[in-house]
Amino acid sequence: MPKLSAAVEVEVPFHDVDAMNVAWHGHYVKYFEIARCALLRRFDYDYPQMQASGYLWPIVDCHLKYVRPALYGQRLRVEATLLEFENRIRIGYEIRDAQSGERLTKGSTIQVAVDASTRELQFVSPPVVFAKLERACAD
Numbered sequence: 502m503p504k505l506s507a508a509v510e511v512e513v514p515f516h517d518v519d520a521m522n523v524a525w526h527g528h529y530v531k532y533f534e535i536a537r538c539a540l541l542r543r544f545d546y547d548y549p550q551m552q553a554s555g556y557l558w559p560i561v562d563c564h565l566k567y568v569r570p571a572l573y574g575q576r577l578r579v580e581a582t583l584l585e586f587e588n589r590i591r592i593g594y595e596i597r598d599a600q601s602g603e604r605l606t607k608g609s610t611i612q613v614a615v616d617a618s619t620r621e622l623q624f625v626s627p628p629v630v631f632a633k634l635e636r637a638c639a640d
Contacts, residue, residue, distance in 0.1 A: 505583045506543075508580040511576075511577050512577070513572060513573055513575045513577065517531075517573075529565055529606050530563060544634050550633075552617065555616065555627075556615065558615070561613050562610065565606060578597045583634075586630055589614075590630070591612075592609060614627055
């Protein structure tokens with residue numbers, strides 16, 4: 502399967518920065534989320550489609566590596582790339598300065614499928630994930 506990714510641009514808003522005009526570390530996860538939703542929409546499996554398919558997909562692991570600070574008003578390019586999908590959804594992220602391309606942050610998240618009615622963890626991704634990815638990659 503070809504690499505599936507999506508990128509979004511965000512501007513660091515005033516309410517995301519500390520007294521030094523640096524984006525507070527917890528907001529980077531929010532920027533990841535914005536890019537993750539764009540990636541999930543690429544293969545028609547955003548959160549409403551997940552819920553409609555009968556599965557919940559909680560994040561069970563999140564890693565971030567801060568390389569350089571993001572500053573108030575800075576335009577960021579946030580890219581999310583699907584790395585795994587057979588047993589879980591693992592997504593890699595890079596946050597770069599939109600103008601220079603300099604990397605500011607990298608990280609990853611892992612989501613696992615949980616049956617919405619029984620709350621049982623699924624050890625293999627449900628068939629709907631494979632079908633949606635196959636369709637998206639065929640287009």
